[in-house]
Amino acid sequence: MAILDATKSYQKIFEEITKIPHGSGEEKQISDYLVSIAKENNLKVIQDNVNNVIIFKDASIGYENHDAVILQAHIDMVNEKNGDSHHDFSKDPLDLVVEDGFLKAKGTTLGADDGAGVAYIVSVLLDSNLKHPPLIGLFTVNEEATMEGAFNVDMNLINAKKLINIDGEEEDSSITGSAGGMDITISHPITHTKENKNGYSLKVRGLLGGHSGAEINKERGNSNKIIARILHVLSKESPIQLSTLKGGLKINAIPREADATFIMDNDAKCQEIVNQCITEIKKELEFTDSGLTITLETTTIESIVDAETSQSIIDYLYLVPTGLRHKSDHLQGLTTSSENLGIVDLTETTFEFGLSVRGALDSYVQDLADEIQTLAKVFGYNAITENWYPAWDYMDNSPMRDTMAKVYKEVHNGKDIQMYAVHGGLECGIFKEKCPDLDIVAIGPNIYDVHTPDEKLDLASFDRTYTFLCKYLENL
Ligand SMILES: [Zn+2]
Incomplete structure (x- = not known):
C-alpha cells in the first residue's frame, strides 16, 4: 500500500x-x-x-x-x-x-x-x-x-x-x-626502536568536533592541535620521544579526540606543565568548547621514535595552520578560507597527517595548499594533494x-x-x-x-x- x-x-x-x-x-x-x-x-x-x-x-x-x-x-x-x-x-x-x-x-x-x-x-x-x-x-x-x-x-x-x-x-x-577545496596528506617514514620504560599517556577528549566546512568558523577545539601544543610546550623543558600519536577519524571532520604516549628525558615538571596547559586551553575554549578534558597518566612504553624525529613531528604539527583563516565582509561573515588538521597517525613505519583545505575562491585553496606543502618541504616531508573540487x-x-x-x-x-x-x-x-x-x-x-x-x-x-x-x- x-x-x-x-x-x-x-x-x-x-x-x-x-x-x-x-x-x-x-x-x-x-x-x-x-x-x-x-x-x-x-x-x-x-x-x-x-x-x-x-x-x-x-x-x-x-x-x-x-x-x-x-x-x-x-x-x-x-x-x-x-x-x-x-x-x-x-x-x-x-x-x-x-x-x-x-x-x-x-x-x-x-x-x-x-x-x-x-x-x-x-x-x-x-x-x-x-x-x-x-x-x-x-x-x-x-x-x-x-x-x-x-x-x-x-x-x-x-x-x-x-x-x-x-x-x-x-x-x-x-x-x-x-567552497572549493582539496585534501593534503603529509607523510614521512620513521623507525621505532624497542624500549621498556615508564612514560606517559596524554589524552584529549570531550570536544564538539563538527564538519570541517560548516563548523570550522565556530572556534571549536581541534584535538590534534591541542595535543601538539602540549607536546611542544613539554619539549621545551626536556627532549621527548614519541611512542604513539593518533587523533581524528576523518579528514573533513574537526577531530574530537587525540592520544599520545611518550617518554621525557627529565620529567620532573611534566605533570605541572601539562596542568598549566590544561588551565590555559580550557580557559581559551570556555565559551566555544567547554567539554574539553585532558588527562596525563603514567604508562609503560614499549617502542620509541628517536628524539630528533619526535621533535620534528611535534614542531610540524604545532606550526601547521588549522581552523578559520579568512571570512567575508561582503557576504555576512561567510568563511572564505580554512584548514582542518583532521587526521594524525603515527604507525610503526610512517607518520601521516591529513588536512583538508577549503576556500570560496580557487585561489584561496591553491594558496593554503601551497603554504602547507612548503612547510612540509622545509621539514623534508612528503606532501600529496588529492580530491580537488572547484569553488x-x-x-x-x-x-x-x-x-x-x-x-x-x-x-x-x-x-x-x-x-x-x-x-x-x-x-x-x-x-x-x-x-x-x-x-x-x-x-x-x-x-x-x-x-x-x-x-x-x-x-x-x-x-x-x-x-x-x-x-x-x-x-x-
Ligand atoms: Zn545532497
Whole structure:
C-alpha cells in the first residue's frame, strides 16, 4: 500500500525511488530506471559512461524561444542505519513511515537528499500541463562520495546557461555560492626502536568536533592541535620521544579526540606543565568548547621514535595552520578560507597527517595548499594533494537569482527567500568551472538530520516547494 499521496506525481515518484537501492557508487539500477521512464514517455535521453542521466524535454507552447534551463539533482544517497536495523541497502526497499507530517524511513536514512530533487525533476519532465522553457533534466551519480558524476558530465551535450540545482535542504533559503577545496596528506617514514620504560599517556577528549566546512568558523577545539601544543610546550623543558600519536577519524571532520604516549628525558615538571596547559586551553575554549578534558597518566612504553624525529613531528604539527583563516565582509561573515588538521597517525613505519583545505575562491585553496606543502618541504616531508573540487564563486549579477526571489515572494505571500553562500563543497562549483557563464540557483524542501537514520522530509514543504518550482519555471 502506498504511504505517500499517489495523486501527486512527485510523491509517487519519490516512493518508487525508495524501493530502488541507490547508495553512492551503486546507482546503476536507479540510473536505468530514469532511462526507462524517459523512453516510455518519448523523451530524448543520454546515459553516460558513469551512469549520469540527461533527459531532454521540449518547451511548452509559447516558450519555444526562451533559454533552456537545466534541472539538476544527484541520484545517490548516503546509506546509514541504526545499530539494531536489519535493513540490507543492497536489496531492501526503505521502510517508509509518516509521523506528524514528516516522512521518515524506519531505522535508516531516507534519501530525501537527494531523492526529493530527483522526484521533482521527473515529475516536471512528465507533466504536459506545465508552462516552461526547454528543459534538461540532469541526474548525477556519486555526489555524496567523490562528486564523480558532476566531474564527468559533458556540458557540450547540454546547450544551456541556466541551472537549478535541487539539492537544498531549507525551503526558505537558497545557496548562492560554495567552497572549493582539496585534501593534503603529509607523510614521512620513521623507525621505532624497542624500549621498556615508564612514560606517559596524554589524552584529549570531550570536544564538539563538527564538519570541517560548516563548523570550522565556530572556534571549536581541534584535538590534534591541542595535543601538539602540549607536546611542544613539554619539549621545551626536556627532549621527548614519541611512542604513539593518533587523533581524528576523518579528514573533513574537526577531530574530537587525540592520544599520545611518550617518554621525557627529565620529567620532573611534566605533570605541572601539562596542568598549566590544561588551565590555559580550557580557559581559551570556555565559551566555544567547554567539554574539553585532558588527562596525563603514567604508562609503560614499549617502542620509541628517536628524539630528533619526535621533535620534528611535534614542531610540524604545532606550526601547521588549522581552523578559520579568512571570512567575508561582503557576504555576512561567510568563511572564505580554512584548514582542518583532521587526521594524525603515527604507525610503526610512517607518520601521516591529513588536512583538508577549503576556500570560496580557487585561489584561496591553491594558496593554503601551497603554504602547507612548503612547510612540509622545509621539514623534508612528503606532501600529496588529492580530491580537488572547484569553488562556486558568488556572482554579484544573477538574473536567475533575481527571478527566483521575485517568484518566491509571490508564492509565499510577500515573504523573502534568504540567500547565503556556504563553506562546503557542492556540485554547482564543478558545473561552474566547466561552464563559467552558467547562472545557477539552488533550492530544495525542508529536510532535517540528513545523512543520519533520523533524516526526515517535511511533506507540507515538499508540496510547497514543488508549487514554487513550477511557478519559477513558468517565469523563466
Ligand atoms: Zn545532497
